[in-house]
Structures are given as C-alpha cells and as structure tokens.
Amino acid sequence: MxxxxxxxxxxxxxxxxxxxxxxxxxxxxxxxxxxxxxxIIVTLIIVITIVLSSAIDDVNLNKxxxxxALSTLFTGLYLIVSRKKIITHIIGYIVIENGVFILxxxxxxxMPVMVNLGIILDIFAGxxxxxxxxxxxxxxxxxxxxxxxxxxKD
Amino acid sequence: MIAIFLAATAxxxxxxxxxxxxxxxxxxxxxxxxxxxxFIFLQYRQLNVLQYDFxxxxxxxxxxxxxxxxVSIPAFFHxxxxxxxxxxxxxxxxxxxxxxxxxxxxxxxxxxSNHIAATWVFVEITTISASVLVYHHRNIKALxxxxxxxxxxxxxxxxxYVGILFLSLSLKHAGVTxxxxxxxxxxxxxxxxxxxxxxxxxxxxxFTVKLGLVPMYTAGIDxxxxxxxxxGALLSxxxxxVGFVTxxxxxxxxxxxxxxxxxxTIIIISAVLSIFVATVYMTRIKNIKRMFAYSSIEHxxxxxxxxxxxxxxxxxxxxxxxxxxxxxxxxxxQYNQIYRVYQSKSIYxxxxxxxxxxxxxxxxxxxxxxxxxxxxSGLFISEFLIFQSLFEAQHFLILIFVLILLxxxxxxxxxxxxxxxxxxxxxxxxxxxxxxxxxxxxxxxxLLALAVYFAYFPPELFVNLLQDAVRxxxxx
Numbered sequence: 227m228x229x230x231x232x233x234x235x236x237x238x239x240x241x242x243x244x245x246x247x248x249x250x251x252x253x254x255x256x257x258x259x260x261x262x263x264x265x266i267i268v269t270l271i272i273v274i275t276i277v278l279s280s281a282i283d284d285v286n287l288n289k290x291x292x293x294x295a296l297s298t299l300f301t302g303l304y305l306i307v308s309r310k311k312i313i314t315h316i317i318g319y320i321v322i323e324n325g326v327f328i329l330x331x332x333x334x335x336x337m338p339v340m341v342n343l344g345i346i347l348d349i350f351a352g353x354x355x356x357x358x359x360x361x362x363x364x365x366x367x368x369x370x371x372x373x374x375x376x377x378x379k380d
Numbered sequence: 381m382i383a384i385f386l387a388a389t390a391x392x393x394x395x396x397x398x399x400x401x402x403x404x405x406x407x408x409x410x411x412x413x414x415x416x417x418x419f420i421f422l423q424y425r426q427l428n429v430l431q432y433d434f435x436x437x438x439x440x441x442x443x444x445x446x447x448x449x450x451v452s453i454p455a456f457f458h459x460x461x462x463x464x465x466x467x468x469x470x471x472x473x474x475x476x477x478x479x480x481x482x483x484x485x486x487x488x489x490x491x492x493s494n495h496i497a498a499t500w501v502f503v504e505i506t507t508i509s510a511s512v513l514v515y516h517h518r519n520i521k522a523l524x525x526x527x528x529x530x531x532x533x534x535x536x537x538x539x540x541y542v543g544i545l546f547l548s549l550s551l552k553h554a555g556v557t558x559x560x561x562x563x564x565x566x567x568x569x570x571x572x573x574x575x576x577x578x579x580x581x582x583x584x585x586x587f588t589v590k591l592g593l594v595p596m597y598t599a600g601i602d603x604x605x606x607x608x609x610x611x612g613a614l615l616s617x618x619x620x621x622v623g624f625v626t627x628x629x630x631x632x633x634x635x636x637x638x639x640x641x642x643x644x645t646i647i648i649i650s651a652v653l654s655i656f657v658a659t660v661y662m663t664r665i666k667n668i669k670r671m672f673a674y675s676s677i678e679h680x681x682x683x684x685x686x687x688x689x690x691x692x693x694x695x696x697x698x699x700x701x702x703x704x705x706x707x708x709x710x711x712x713x714q715y716n717q718i719y720r721v722y723q724s725k726s727i728y729x730x731x732x733x734x735x736x737x738x739x740x741x742x743x744x745x746x747x748x749x750x751x752x753x754x755x756x757s758g759l760f761i762s763e764f765l766i767f768q769s770l771f772e773a774q775h776f777l778i779l780i781f782v783l784i785l786l787x788x789x790x791x792x793x794x795x796x797x798x799x800x801x802x803x804x805x806x807x808x809x810x811x812x813x814x815x816x817x818x819x820x821x822x823x824x825x826x827l828l829a830l831a832v833y834f835a836y837f838p839p840e841l842f843v844n845l846l847q848d849a850v851r852x853x854x855x856x
Contacts, residue, residue, distance in 0.1 A: 282574075286552045299542070306535075315531065322538055329542060333549040351508055352534040359515070359527050375524040378602045380665050 229342070230327065233350050238320065245357045249364040251313055258308050267304060272297045291332035298325030312363065316356050323349055382431055382489075385419050388412075389485035396478035400470035405477065409456055412481050416488075420449045423492070434560070436494040439848035440628065440698065444491045444621050447705040450830065451617050452484055454823035458610040458713045461820060465720060472516065479512035480611065487618045491625050495560045496544055499626055500537065503590065506622055507533040513611035514603045525606030532599035536589035543582030550575035561629055568636040576634065580643055583630050584650070591623025592616075592680045594653040604673040604712075609719070612669065613712035616676040617705040624683060624701050631687065632852040647688040652778060654681035659785040663792035666727045668718070671796060672711045675751055678789055679704050679759075685782065686766035687853075693769025694850045699835070700762035702846075706831040707750045707759060710824040714744050717816050718800070722808070727796050731805030739818040741801055746828050748797045752790045757828075758835030 257264060275296040279289055302322030306315050392412045396405060423437040423445060430436050437445070459480060463473045486505035493499040507530065515526040548559055554570030556563055564571075589596035600619075604612040634643045658678035665671045679700065686697035721736045722729050734741040750757035770779040834842060 284549070284572075284575075286549055312527070319531070319534060319538075322535070326538055326541055326545070329545050333545050333552075352504070352530070352537075355508060355511060355530055356527075356534070359511075359523065359530065362523055363527065375527065377521055378524050378528070378605065380661055380667070380670060 229346050233346050234324070234327070237350060238353050241354065241357055242316070242320075245316075245360055246313065248361060249313070251311075258310065264304070264308060268297075268301050271300045271304065275300070286333065288332045288334065291328055295325050295329035295332050298322070298328060301325075312360060316353070316360065319356070320353065381419070381422055381426075382435055382492075385415065386485065386489070388415055389481060393478040393482045396474045396481065398474070400474065402470065405470070405474060406460070409460075409477050409481075413453060413456060416452060416484065417449055419488070420445050430494065430562075431492075434495040434498040435489070435492045436562075437492045438852075439845040440625060440852065441491040443698070443702055443842075443845050443849060444625060444705075445488055447702050448484065448487060448491075448618050448621065451613070451705055451709050451827070454713055454827065455480065455610050455614050455709065457823060458613070458716060458820075459608070462608050462610055462716055465814075472518075475512055476516055476608070476611070479509045480614065482509035483513065483614060484618065487622050490622045494562060496547065496564075496630070497559055499629075500540055500544060503540070503587075503622060503626065504534075504537050506590070506619060507537065510603065510607075510611075510615060510619065513615070514607045516608050516611065517606070522606045525602040529599045529603040532596060533589050536586040536596050536599075538586075539582045540586030543579045543584075543586060546575045546579035546582060550579055561633065564633045565636065568633060571633075571637060573637065573639055576637065577639060577642065580630065580634050580639070581646065584627060584646065587623050587626045587630075588650065589623070590619055591627060591684075592620060592654070592677045593623075593650050593684060594657055595650075597654065597657070597677050597680075601670060601673045601677070604676070605667065605670045609669070609712045609715040612673070612715075613709035616673060616708045616712060620676060620680060620708075621701060621705060623680070624697075627684075628687065628698075628852070635853045644688040644690070647684050648775070648778065651681040651684035651688065652782065654678070654684070655782055655785050655789075659788050659792070662789050665792070665796075667725045668727055668730070668796060668800065669712075669715055669725050671793065672708070672715065675711075675789075675793065676704075676708055678786075679708070679751075682763060682766055682782075685778070686762075686769055689766070689769040689773040689775060690853075691769050691772055691855075692765050693773070694853050695846060696762045696765030696769060698846055698849050700759065700766065703758040703762055703831045703835055706827040706834075707747065707757070710743065710747045710827040711751060713824050713827075714740055714747060714821065717820055718744070720816060721813050722805070723812075727799055729805065729808070730800045731803045731808070733801050736813050737816040737821075739821045740816060743821040743824040743828075744797065745801060747824060748793065750828050750831060752793055754790075756832065758831035758833075761835040 275293050279293050279296065299322055302318045302325055305318035305321055309315065309318070392408050395408050399405060424442050426437060427442060428436060428438055459476060463476065483506055486502045486509060489502040490499055490506065493502065511526050511530045514529055515522050544559065548557065550572040551557065551559065551564065551567060553572040554567035556567050585595065589599055592600045600615065604615050607615060631643060634640060654677050658674045658681065661674045662671055665674065683697045683700050686693035686700060717737055717740045718730065718733065719725065724730065733744065750759060753759040753763040767779060
C-alpha cells in the first residue's frame with residue numbers, strides 16, 4: 227500500500243502540477259460537448275454501471291468498489307475522447323488508472339510484491355513519459371494550450 | 381541466469397546512454413549480441429524449466445527467441461549504417477542503441493514469461509523503450525508519433541491490467557490465487573466463465589496494440605513510420621511477436637474451456653477487420669514506410685485467422701509469425717537505402733530504383749514477393765495452410781472475402797513497388813544520389829533465404845519445437 231500512496235498521492239500529482247505550471251496551462255477545459263451534456267453522460271455511465279453490477283452475483287466481488295471502479299474507468303475514457311487539450315488526456319488516463327486501482331480493491335486480489343512493485347513503477351513511468359513528452363510539445367509548438375495533433379495520417 | 385541477463389542488459393543500456401565514446405559504444409553493442417545469443421542457447425538447454433517462479437522457456441518461446449536473435453544482428457548492423465550515414469551525434473546514437481537493447485531484452489522476457497503479471501510488466505517496458513526509438517529524430521512529427529504511441533499503448537496496457545484483475549476473480553472460484561499459466565491450465569475447469577469472458581475481451585483488446593490488430597493498431601503505424609527504419613524493423617517483428625505470444629498464451633487458457641468457440645468469433649471479427657483496414661489503406665497509401673507498416677497489420681490478421689480456425693491453422697499461425705519475423709524486417713532494412721537515394725518517403729518522388737541500386741532493387745523485389753506470399757516465398761506455405769484450415773473449419777465466406785482482400789493488397793503493394801522499381805522518377809536530380817554499397821543489401825537476402833529455408837526444408841528440430849508449441853492449444 228505504501229508504494230501506492232507514494233506514487234499515486236504524492237509523486238504523480240506533484241509531477242503533473244510541475245508540468246502544468248511549466249507550460250502555463252489555464253483552467254479552460256475546451257470540451258467538444260457542453261459541460262451540461264457531459265454531466266448527463268457521466269451520470270448515465272454511473273447509472274448503467276449500477277444496473278450492470280446489480281446483475282452480477284458473486285461473493286468474491288465487493289459491489290460498491292466495483293461500481294465506483296467501472297464508472298471511474300468509463301468516465302476516464304469519456305474524458306479522453308471529449309476533450310481537446312492534451313494535458314486533459316493525461317488526466318483522463320490517470321482517472322482510468324485510479325479506476326483500475328479501485329477495481330483491484332474490488333476483486334481483492336493479492337499479487338506477489340515484486341509484481342505489484344513492477345506494476346506501480348510502470349504506471350509511474352507511463353505518466354512520467356507522457357509528462358516529459360508533453361513538456362516537449364509545449365517547447366516545440368510554443369503553444370501552452372497545445373491541442374490535438376493532426377499531422378500524421380494517410 | 382535471467383537475473384544475470386537482466387542485470388547485464390541494464391548495465392549495457394546505461395553504458396550506451398552515458399558513454400559517448402564510439403569504440404566503447406560499438407563494443408557494448410557487440411557484447412550485447414554475444415550475450416543475447418549465449419542467453420538464447422542456454423535457454424534452449426533449459427527448455428521447460430521453471431526459473432525464478434515467473435519464467436519458463438517453452439517451445440514457443442525458444443522459437444520466437446531464436447527468430448529475434450537472428451533479426452537483432454542485421455538490426456544493429458543497419459542501425460550502425462543509419463547512424464553512420466546520417467553522422468548523428470554520440471548522444472543520440474547512445475540512446476538509439478540503448479533503447480534497442482532494452483527493447484530486445486524486455487521482449488525476450490515477455491516470450492519466456494509464465495506469469496501473466498510478469499508479462500504485463502515487461503510489455504510495458506517494451507512500450508517505454510520503443511518510445512525512445514520512435515522519438516529518435518526529436519522533431520514535431522516524431523513527437524506526434526511518440527505521443528500517440530505512448531498514449532494508446534498505456535491505455536491498452538491498462539485494459540490488459542483490468543483483464544488480469546477479472547482473470548484473478550475468475551480464478552478465485554477455483555480457490556487459487558496463483559496467476560501463472562501453469563496454475564491457469566491446472567484449474568481451467570473451475571474458472572468462472574463470466575469473468576473469464578470479460579477478462580479475455582479486455583486482455584485481447586489491450587494486446588492488439590502490440591500485435592497490430594483492430595482496434596488498437598493505429599499506434600503501431602505511426603510508431604513504425606516515425607521510428608528510424610532499423611527500429612521500425614524491430615517494431616514490426618519483435619514487438620508483433622510480443623503481441624502474438626501474449627495473445628496465444630491467454631487464448632490457450634480460453635481454448636481449454638467451453639468458451640473457445642466464443643473466443644474464436646471475437647478473434648475472427650478482429651482479424652477480418654484488420655485485413656480489411658490494411659487493404660483499404662494499402663491501395664491508396666503513398667508513404668512507402670507506412671505501406672510496409674500496414675502490410676504487418678494484414679499479416680497479423682492472417683495469423684489470428686489461422687489461430688481461430690484451429691487444426692492445422694494453429695501450426696500455420698506460429699509458422700507464419702516465425703517467417704514474418706524474417707520477411708518484414710528485410711523490407712524495413714531496405715527502406716533506409718531507398719530513403720538515402722530519394723530523400724523522400726513519398727512514392728511520387730521515387731522511381732527506377734534499379735538504376736541507382738541494383739542489388740537493393742533485387743532485394744526489394746524479392747522481399748515484395750515474400751511479403752505478398754507468392755510461391756517461392758516462405759510465407760506462401762504458412763498462408764496456404766491458414767487458408768486450408770479456414771476451409772476445413774468451413775469458414776467459406778470469410779475465406780473468399782479474405783482472398784479477395786489479399787488480391788487487392790497485392791495489387792496495391794505491387795503497383796507502388798513496381799513504380800518504385802521501374803517507372804522513371806519525375807524531377808529527380810541524379811547528381812545528388814549517394815553511393816549505396818551492395819553489401820548493405822546482403823542481410824536482406826539472408827533473411828529472405830532463411831524464410832524460404834524454414835518453410836520448405838524445415839529441420840527436424842524446428843518441426844518438433846513447432847508441434848510442441850501447437851500442443852498448448854488442445855485439439856477438439
């Protein structure tokens with residue numbers, strides 16, 4: 227648990243705030259859809275996961291955690307597809323990660339310690355890498371509000 | 381032994397990234413190649429022995445490891461040519477070779493992994509090391525490619541993790557928590573089917589990013605396009621194999637349950653869509669490097685069709701993966717020399733390659749025949765067997781549809797390659813064409829010849845290993 231707290235609650239937020247400050251990113255989220263529609267969609271996601279999980283009958287599963295985990299996961303995916311800014315995509319990815327973490331609590335699985343450590347390190351490396359490349363994007367584009375790439379295509 | 385190998389890999393990677401001396405750099409690369417081959421040989425001596433609880437080199441692993449070892453030699457050689465001809469600074473050379481070393485070692489660990497969580501960890505390491513290779517040029521387009529690659533890969537790997545969690549839930553019904561493949565095989569009758577289904581969906585979707593199938597194939601295309609061609613060769617052989625081995629192992633668990641038929645349907649849908657996407661793009665694509673990348677998508681689709689059709693198809697799928705590991709890099713290795721002649725990726729700027737580099741042109745022509753599986757090529761055997769298995773499994777409509785698509789692929793691929801080889805280029809300044817040496821195409825001939833050799837004159841040992849690997853999937 228300690229490694230999770232250190233990585234997820236201290237290292238990742240600190241690093242992200244560093245990235246945001248360095249690139250001078252403001253609060254506007256620039257969604258493709260209005261915020262009200264997003265609110266409705268996320269609510270729908272939660273309702274659907276509650277309905278879905280009530281259909282599952284399993285003693286090994288903690289239902290409350292499971293609903294939270296699945297809805298967080300899909301909310302993260304929704305965040306990624308509905309926002310233009312790249313930094314929001316990273317945050318969407320972290321939301322998904324958190325959903326997955328709660329899911330691991332829901333199924334209450336015990337991975338070997340070494341594997342657990344590897345997994346948490348990999349997640350951290352993923353975020354780190356995304357952040358480093360994000361900094362590069364800010365440097366190259368000279369545009370703190372870096373939005374989506376549209377160059378590579380067929 | 382694995383610990384020594386990983387420690388040596390870490391040491392060599394760090395040495396390459398930190399040391400700027402040319403002699404030390406290339407010595408380290410040579411030491412790594414020797415280490416890799418020694419490791420593969422020792423692993424062969426330890427076939428099917430459980431090592432460090434997480435790893436076991438079975439027949440499938442040793443076959444793929446061998447193919448990786450063969451491809452790694454020309455990959456480093458062409459990497460050297462690439463750095464040398466472009467006169468790249470020591471720093472970028474160190475990162476390039478260091479990332480290649482890390483990528484190869486992490487892939488080797490994935491092949492040998494006997495525990496799905498260990499597989500997960502090392503697959504993520506392949507993503508990280510591949511991102512360094514994709515970002516080699518450090519310009520805005522490379523940045524776009526690497527961003528998409530890392531982002532889609534990390535999302536996919538998260539999907540796999542969700543799948544592993546569901547798998548552990550499914551295993552709990554058997555009263556076991558050990559997620560090694562041995563334990564999964566042993567408890568296969570007690571797995572909860574509902575969670576196993578969900579688990580397979582998530583794990584399959586996640587690993588398609590490595591194999592290059594619909595839905596996650598897009599990341600790989602951009603990566604192979606922006607990475608230097610020797611790295612692109614590894615991405616379309618070693619990394620494709622990472623995807624195949626992982627999916628194969630998870631499928632081998634599902635295939636022992638009544639869910640096999642359902643899993644086959646999922647795989648066939650994904651495979652046919654992949655071939656369809658590859659066909660659509662290959663007929664209209666003008667960037668020759670991306671065309672090679674789409675050709676990998678098509679082959680990945682064929683491999684999965686063989687796997688899903690069952691019977692002889694499983695054998696054919698592994699054979700196809702093995703031969704594809706030789707054929708596709710040959711195209712990518714040749715690409716660099718094409719680029720040096722025309723200084724462009726677009727087919728519009730190319731032509732009459734025979735005039736500028738005769739040996740390279742012949743290598744390219746042979747590689748084209750090999751990649752489209754025309755009879756002298758090794759892939760012809762495996763593709764033929766895949767079609768036979770589809771026929772035997774009575775997937776006639778799929779068979780006809782795929783055959784039509786493949787014909788279109790050959791047309792699209794062929795029209796571009798023949799334009800490159802024979803049609804005179806427009807507005808091309810011949811005076812700037814650098815000298816391309818014939819020996820730079822030598823490794824491509826060897827690779828293509830190896831593909832023919834293993835397909836038409838397979839050594840007995842090779843066939844035995846292949847049949848042993850097929851036995852992971854039960855016959856029903």
